[in-house]
Amino acid sequence: MLVLASALVVLLLMEPxxxxxxxVMWHGRLWRAHRSHHRERIGAAPSGLVAxxxxxxxxxxxxMALILSGLLVDGALGQALLGAGIGMTMFGALYxxxxxxxxxxxxxxxxxxxxxxxxxxxxAHELHHRSNGAPFGFxxxxxxxxxxxxxxxxxxxxxx
Numbered sequence: 001m002l003v004l005a006s007a008l009v010v011l012l013l014m015e016p017x018x019x020x021x022x023x024v025m026w027h028g029r030l031w032r033a034h035r036s037h038h039r040e041r042i043g044a045a046p047s048g049l050v051a052x053x054x055x056x057x058x059x060x061x062x063x064m065a066l067i068l069s070g071l072l073v074d075g076a077l078g079q080a081l082l083g084a085g086i087g088m089t090m091f092g093a094l095y096x097x098x099x100x101x102x103x104x105x106x107x108x109x110x111x112x113x114x115x116x117x118x119x120x121x122x123x124a125h126e127l128h129h130r131s132n133g134a135p136f137g138f139x140x141x142x143x144x145x146x147x148x149x150x151x152x153x154x155x156x157x158x159x160x
Contacts, residue, residue: 002076006083007090014091019137026055027132038129056095063088099125099138117142 026034037052063085070082101107103122112118124141128134134148135141 002079003070003083003086006080007087008083010084010087011090012087014088015137015139018091018095019135019140023134023136026052027136030055038132056092056100059088059092063092095138 033051033055035052036050039050066081066085066088068085070078070080070085072078073081097107097109098112098118098121101109102112102118103125113122120142121138124135124145125138127145128136128141135144137144
């Protein structure tokens with residue numbers, strides 16, 4: 001049960017973590033690599049790997065280390081570590097399918113856009129690409145935009 005609980009907690013915490021990393025690191029010191037992602041048009045034909053893909057893959061070794069540690073450590077700590085690694089992996093898999101696949105057309109899942117929720121995710125991410133600003137997260141972005149009046153400008157002003 002602890003494995004499942006820690007997996008769900010980490011899965012949920014990955015959204016604010018990834019939004020912070022995206023805003024502070026990727027649009028900061030790592031912009032040189034991340035801008036390759038902003039050059040791609042949303043929904044355009046996939047152009048292969050870009051420098052930004054290395055930034056997204058950077059979390060995979062951490063998740064693998066957590067899973068391996070969880071398998072090697074006995075007791076509650078091992079279960080919590082295993083769950084944390086599973087939660088990170090689940091977030092990464094969801095992100096690849098919805099962000100890379102559905103929004104950027106790198107996987108054959110664009111049919112998901114028929115549903116309003118998924119179209120809202122795409123629209124929020126498009127806003128980020130147009131403004132190079134908020135929203136920096138992905139899965140919570142449609143709700144954050146609605147909460148902040150529907151624009152990147154009002155969302156950015158609320159953070160100041």
